[in-house]
Amino acid sequence: xxxxxxxxxDDDPAALDTLWExxxxxxxxxxxxxxxxxxxxxxGSTTVDGRSGGxxxxxxxxxxxxxxxxxxxxxxxxxxxxxxxxxxxxxxxxWADRRPGPxxxxxxxxxxxxxxxxxxxxxxxxxxQVVAAHGVPGDRLEVARRQGVTVHVLDPGPLRAAVxxxxxxxxxxEVAFEGGPELLGTFLREGxxxxxxxxxxxxxVVGGDRTPLASGPxxxxxxxxxxxxxxxxxxxxxxxxxxxxxxx
Ligand SMILES: NC(=O)c1ccc[n+]([C@@H]2O[C@H](COP(=O)([O-])OP(=O)(O)OC[C@H]3O[C@@H](n4cnc5c(N)ncnc54)[C@H](OP(=O)(O)O)[C@@H]3O)[C@@H](O)[C@H]2O)c1
Numbered sequence: 001x002x003x004x005x006x007x008x009x010d011d012d013p014a015a016l017d018t019l020w021e022x023x024x025x026x027x028x029x030x031x032x033x034x035x036x037x038x039x040x041x042x043x044g045s046t047t048v049d050g051r052s053g054g055x056x057x058x059x060x061x062x063x064x065x066x067x068x069x070x071x072x073x074x075x076x077x078x079x080x081x082x083x084x085x086x087x088x089x090x091x092x093x094x095w096a097d098r099r100p101g102p103x104x105x106x107x108x109x110x111x112x113x114x115x116x117x118x119x120x121x122x123x124x125x126x127x128x129q130v131v132a133a134h135g136v137p138g139d140r141l142e143v144a145r146r147q148g149v150t151v152h153v154l155d156p157g158p159l160r161a162a163v164x165x166x167x168x169x170x171x172x173x174e175v176a177f178e179g180g181p182e183l184l185g186t187f188l189r190e191g192x193x194x195x196x197x198x199x200x201x202x203x204x205v206v207g208g209d210r211t212p213l214a215s216g217p218x219x220x221x222x223x224x225x226x227x228x229x230x231x232x233x234x235x236x237x238x239x240x241x242x243x244x245x246x247x248x
Contacts, residue, residue, distance in 0.1 A: 007230040009059055009238070016062070016094060022228040023066050023240060025174070026247035029194050032167040034075070036177040036184055037067040038213060039199040045210035046181050052084075055201040059232035062094060063199055069095035071104045072172035075131075075163070077183030078110040078117050086120075088127030105170065107131045109183055113140040113151070122147040131166065159190035185216030194246040196224065202235035 007022075009015045025033050039055050040046050048054070056064075068074060069091050076086060089103040105126065110117055111133040121128050121144075129150040132141060136153065144151045152169075155162040167175050177184070177193060187193045198213075223244040230238050 009230050009232045022230055026242050028247045031173045032175055033194050034175045034177055034192055035195040036193050037064055037197045038179055039201055040213050041201050042204035044213050045205055046213055047211040048205050048208055057234040057236045059236055060199040063238055065092035066095055067176045069099040071174050071176035073167055073170050073175045074104050074106040075175055076108055076178045077180050078108050080180035081108040082120055087124060105129055113144055118144045118147055118149055121149045126150055160192040163192050181211050181215040185214035188214050188222045189220050193243055196241040198239055200237040
């Protein structure tokens with residue numbers, strides 16, 4: 001009977017090359033490429049009892065750091081930025097020699113531009129900038145800008161075009177989209193994600209309070225194909241999925 005054996009990424013320095021290559025985007029994706037990087041349990045939950053901490057393996061950390069090291073821009077939802085205490089992006093030592101130039105700017109997406117978000121971003125300077133949905137009231141934009149927060153407003157119309165136009169404004173070829181589930185659901189529904197790099201943590205959770213990988217109103221199906229996959233001694237499964245129609 002045929003068996004499928006996945007490449008194992010271990011502590012051997014040569015394995016870093018394998019991992020880096022596995023995360024190489026499909027060559028025929030149009031620029032800018034927007035690639036999500038997420039982790040879930042085997043049953044597809046991104047948080048267990050409200051937290052995503054504890055799911056990651058050292059290999060997942062390498063994957064996450066590599067996606068940042070490849071990126072010209074990071075995009076993230078405001079709930080994740082606040083819950084995870086986002087600060088300026090840094091390039092991890094493991095990938096520093098492959099990354100020329102400064103770390104990517106982090107763009108935090110919001111629909112309401114709450115005071116909490118403004119207070120979080122204000123002390124961090126331009127390493128963390130805010131992207132407001134089209135239609136956020138002008139007085140909210142003013143409050144944020146008065147406190148020194150750089151705020152971009154998305155163009156009206158389809159989200160995919162607006163997000164690409166924003167990335168192009170930054171001269172970005174590659175964007176690491178870091179969730180969370182609500183914003184990922186929105187981006188997927190709007191066709192704004194090209195690839196999903198998904199770490200499946202080596203655990204399945206039975207019961208409990210969980211959040212799916214992508215959430216939001218209604219139900220949509222997004223067909224994908226796996227383009228690269230590997231495992232690690234800790235037992236997780238890591239795959240780069242390409243959204244149908246994004247490449248070629
Ligand atoms: N396992 C993983 O890989 C992973 C990854 C990331 C996060 N997480 C976890 O997920 C949780 C947070 O995720 P979440 O799904 O609740 O929230 P989220 O996706 O991080 O952020 C949702 C927020 O994004 C903003 N937003 C939504 N649609 C938008 C649009 N069209 N344009 C502009 N802004 C928009 C809104 O911000 P405002 O409320 O400011 O209007 C909305 O409340 C945290 O517990 C985090 O730890 C897990």
